[in-house]
Amino acid sequence: AQSVTQPDIHITVSEGASLELRCNYSYGATPYLFWYVQSPGQGLQLLLKYFSGDTLVQGIKGFEAEFKRSQSSFNLRKPSVHWSDAAEYFCAVGGYSGGYQKVTFGIGTKLQVIP
């Protein structure tokens, strides 16, 4: 069975500081990996995805993530956080199950940005 662990439920950073959100996954084969962002009361916006190839993935809004197979990790990073980045961030893993691509989400990390 596939699973995702986001060890940090809540992170607070100062505006302009760097950010790293941690994600570890469990899946038997090469996974599809995603980071989504959700503002309060809104739907999910895809920040970036990893399917194959270059293990450093660039996304929207200046985010990047690195796939490390040896550590089963897919951590999200941003060099300089903006106040508008305050939101909930979900890491997700996709894998084939029951005839379709099942997406399993982590519990989410809430990011607070202080001035």
Place this chain on the structure above:
Amino acid sequence: DTEVTQTPKHLVMGMTNKKSLKCEQHMGHRAMYWYKQKAKKPPELMFVYSYEKLSINESVPSRFSPECPNSSLLNLHLHALQPEDSALYLCASSQDPGAPRKFFGPGTRLTVL
């Protein structure tokens, strides 16, 4: 058009009401999904439609009744809901059931009184 739209944005209903949520996509996707998201929790899969046929029902109570009238539309009919059914209901689509990337709609915020 790379959008999934959902209506209404907000819905308040009583426990005896019947209402419907609507989801639409015009990307030619052949798989569509309903997710339920409670506050401070990740989305949980409810139903999967594959080529307009229901393929997955994640043990959802019968007071939730999905319908896929055509390849672009997905409805969720609600009847005799409970207050604990209050949540954000997200619709998603993918190119086909085997495609890993899901496109999510903005959601319908449902409150059951």
